Amino acid sequence: MTGRTRPGTRLERRGRRNARRRRSRLAALGLAVIVAAAVAVTVVVGSRPATPAPRAYLGLFTPPSPASYSGVSAFTAATGVRPGLVVYYSAWNEPFRREFAVAAARHHAVPLIQIDPTDIRMRAIAAGRYDAYLRTYAAAVRAYGGRVVLSFGHEMNGNWYSWGYHHATPAAFVAAWRHIVTVFRQQGASQVTWLWTVNVIEKTQGIPSPAAWWPGRSYVTWVGIDGYYLRPSLKFAPLFGPTIKAVRALTLDPILISETAATPAAGKPAKIADLFAGIRAYGLLGFVWFDVDKNRDWRLAGPAAIAAFRRGAQNLSTP
DSSP, rough: OOSOOOOSSSSHHHHHHHHHHHHHHHHHHHHHHHHHHHHHHHHHTTOOOOOOOOEEEEEEOTTTTTSSHHHHHHHHHHSSSOOSSSOOOTTOOOOOHHHHHHHHHTTTTTEEEEOOTTTHHHHHTTTTTTTTHHHHHHHHHHHHHOOOOEEEEETTSSSSSSSSTTTTTHHHHHHHHHHHHHHHHHHHHHTTTEEEEEEEEBBBGOOOOOGGGOOGGGGGGGGEEEOOOTTTTHHHHHHHHHHHHHTTOOOOSSEEEEOOOBBBOHHHOOOOHHHHHHHHHHHOOEEEEOOOOOOOEEEOOOOHHHHHHHHHHSSSSSO
């Protein structure tokens, strides 16, 4: 054993400790490289800004928005419920309504704007022909500084709008959507939540799955689904369930029922209770009540309907 260090001596123990330290440093370095690589992939693939989502939103569209906030205030006074999302519909080339957004923020609500490109060619948008308008709009949103939810060309899987099914191809719609989002990001309007809004699937009415119009996860923050209680027999699951399933095959993004109401014939109190129960059962972001007398009387009216709405709201958190 002369000339060797016996097992268990202080020198050998020190050598083993040093070897373990070297292995630990190498393992830590390897882990750091793996973590750094994973972060880099996340930044590239998930390039959209993160948008915090509350547990639930109660939203509202009511006239004369956006000309005035008075309709929203009247709704709150009548129901005792303060919306967390307030909606208005905007024509193409219409400027951002900063005054309405400021009023919304003052009432602790977020503006949700549905931009309707009526008779505007999707290919022209994608080709950049409306970039001056988009840059101006994006700059105004950025200057406003508060959070804004934007949607473009809602219910595109239906055939009743000029940008929708049978009027513009899904590929053209997708190209236009991606171009709009890209322009806004280039202008620094990073506080925008992008809401991709579809109609409920109704195959007997020729309304297909919205999958062909999906722009891709990096271009969408939330998904909106529009659907209405037209008949007493309608329930949340058959009305919204098939579309929720189709959306979940595309993304796990939060889902908002972005336009809904019930006809008087459907029985508003019962449908309101069913709506709130469906939101909770499916774990959705919330809904927007379409409080308008248009084609049918969708307004929330009558003691029983208002009481049902108030009861449901008590179980949802609004920002």
